[in-house]
Amino acid sequence: MATVPNLTNVAVRDLRIELGSNTVIDALDLDVHGGEFVVLLGPSGCGKSTLLHSIAGLIDVAGGSIEIGGEDMTWADPKDRGVALVFQSYALYPTMSVERNLSFALRINGTPKAEIERRVARASDMLQLGPLLKRKPAQLSGGQRQRVAIGRAIVREADVFLFDEPLSNLDAKLRTELRRELKQLHQRLGATMIYVTHDQVEAMTLATRMAVMKSGVIQQFGTPAEVYARPENLFVATFLGTPAMNLLHGTLARQGEHVRFHAPHLELDVSRYPFRAEPVAGEPCVLGVRPEDVHLQPGSDATQRANVELVEPMGNHRVIWLDYHDAQIASIDQHKTPVTVGEPVAFTIDDAHISLFGEASGTRL
Amino acid sequence: MGTLKPALPELTARTRPAAAAAAKAGRGRPRRARWHLAAWVALLPMLLTVVFAYLGTMLWTARVSLSNSRTFPSSDFAGLTQYVRLFHNDRWLVSLQHIVLYGACFIVACLVIGMLLAIFIDQRVAGEGVLRTVFLYPYAMSFVATGLVWQWILNPELGAQALLHRIGFTHARIDWIVDQDSVVYTIVIATVWQASGLVMALLLAGLRGIDDELWKAARLDGIPRWRVYVSIVIPMLGPSISTAFVLLFVMVVKLYDAVVAMTQGGPGTASEVPAKFIMDYLFGRANIGLASAASVVMLMTVLAILAPFFYARSRNAVRKDV
């Protein structure tokens, strides 16, 4: 196979998937451009794995179409789609050595021996599997097994790589390590990759674009920066970011040219906010602001004050929980402002980085 | 009965990983330096059974086999005389031949049929529950009943042969049960019918334990289903297969009831087996010495075949803790 990066796109149109009598996914569209690293992010049961498996051809489609590289693959066999899938549980053949695991499928399908050796050597180089080739999966650690699973995908020289929560079974340290390796792998291979995870950190660091899913519906599809800074709805807003985005309920008011956000004890000028439609006065809405955009101010010229309830030191920064009239607001601070638990402190909200959502719809205004 | 007050040191158990890595009892417990009287009292029956009922009887039998006992035990020491007599005894030799032939056929047939049944049922067929019930019910029947039913079915005048003759295959021959050369196979048929379900149940449990994702990976790799079974699944079933083998082997050695019920060892001695030989000489022909020698030979054979299995298993268990 050519070593020029393959720019195979994946186009899902109007997909409907039924498991048993439930419609798990309905009218779903997804466009993955060639060479992208798309992450499907969402909580358990949101349908991300189902979507991935149907792209792979392991789950039958009830409606819609799946195109891979411009060809209709809706009914093609998994092995004919040019995809490789790395499983959460690695799915290595336990009675075979690593080398045989890598080469087994190629041998079955009649690939010439020289070609098999070349591909195995290449995968082995990329993932440092050399010393492990003669071992059996039971003799490998979790991280090593995962590398072999990835190796198996590489050996197939597929056009599209699919990953089904491959790092979930590893401990935190190993996860960080392999995450970096995966990113390097993508840069090196340049292949199209679709990755499923429930871990937002993985999503943010690995994705060129990410799709946040809930209940079988893609809530938002965009670059990590977009999804993080301008979430489409409350679900996406609260799903990303630790600690979660602060939410304050209130209404909008108009004062001439200015639009203001009124909450029981807080007022904020939101005139700079890029509203999609004309804001309606009196409209109940929710103001979202991330903890890092809640700035503590030493001086007393700040507009808001609240009591410090809890301080969580996190090493290079700290999370400060403010008790604001029975609501909790989190603020991330770089150890600049002196605070005392129980004492009030002043803070401002950076109005350039807020999000406003309709109270009833939950979608971005 | 006194309650043993727990001493505090006992409650500081080993660390979790060590606890998780315990072998036989399944998890680690704090080592006790002191005895637990109550526990040993409770285990007394087991101790007595092992020492007397198992070890004691084996030694006793071995002792008898080294004597000249016939109807009554004698305490003389005859060395290996009984063993020599044994291996000059035609009936014994013939029973050995039969059991080897029977054993090979029985074990292979059960494993193959059981494996096929398990694999085919694993194909997500409709009515799986019913099928499993059908294949396993023979195992719930006694060997005697099995032998008797098949004796009836293979009855030359009124059974299967007669049926074929009536239908029109007048030259068909299913008179194996009265034919010296093929009677052993009739016992094979009857007991395979009975025990294949067991093998199926064991292997099916093993098959069900295989991770679903393994199948998906094989599908993606484009490996045809039959090849997945041959190259991946069946090797993975090694432990289940060896368990089945051990159980089948023990059944072969213990073969008695079915023979007594089905052929009584006949015609003549054409279906004589070691277990029956021993019982006959012990109770019928009252030659305790010879029967004991035969028992010892039987025991040695069983231990010789099973020792490697147990050794391999205990080694595996140790390794899994790593």
Place this chain on the structure above:
Amino acid sequence: MSTLGASSPEQSAQPVQATLMSPRRGGAPRRRTRFSPARAGVYGFLLIAALFFLLPLYVMLVTSVKPMAEIRLGNLLAWPTQVTLRPWVDAWQAACTGLDCNGIRVGFWNSVRIVVPSTVLSIAVGAVNGYALSFWRPRGAGLLFGVLLLGAFIPYQVMIYPMVRVLASVHLFSSLPGIVAIHAIFGMPVMTLLFRNYYAGIPVELFKAARIDGGGFWRIFLQLMLPMSLPIIVVATIMQVTNIWNDYLLGLVFAGTQNLPMTVQLNNIINTTTGERLYNVNMAATILTSLVPLAVYFVSGRWFVRGIAQGAVKG
């Protein structure tokens, strides 16, 4: 519709060559076929196998309700033209087991009298053993258990003669208590194994908490562990009832002529008759003998299989 290339897991087709060299073959949009020659073959095999397994049961039932005249016609599989329950009645109360002609019901009640105490005793011993081995683990008990397990594989013939002598010396040979003790002894390895493995699955913290609360060996067993053991007791009961009811050899040797179990009586009825063999009575007797274990099997379903999976050895 061609089924080129294996499409669904239900099919086992020939591998399509070299798909990995040209990964994108795609496929004309088509539904996966769910039916195929391979799947028909699977069902066919299973059906034939099922017929083979059901054959003896059918033959038994059918033979047992035919009059002898019909049986002599030699049509083994024929449905009876005349159904008679006389053979069943005869088998139950009039068949001859040697000198007595009281039917197999004698054997039935003997078996009941053997099975019930044997099962209770062997389960009780097995439970206590398993409990002691699993939670208390006195020194050396592991080795003892290993030897016990080995005993499960040893052919009975090695141990029979000494057992006969020992039981005779305490006047328990050829008696009901004797056979019950024998069954308890020979059932010990498997029962202990069952319970030990079961208790190994119970969190040790439960046990420790009980000990902190001041519980001793027996108190913890009777008040905590035994009530929690219901599932395994069910499995053990199924195994023991089946194995002991189906036993032939031990009953033959140790039970004594007054207590011969049903299997022994059955063999006597069928294989020691002079004169014409009454095949219908024989088959009825065979079914009667198998009724209890078959009933246990059909009722217990999953539990029976669990017993097998947990290492219960038959015979």
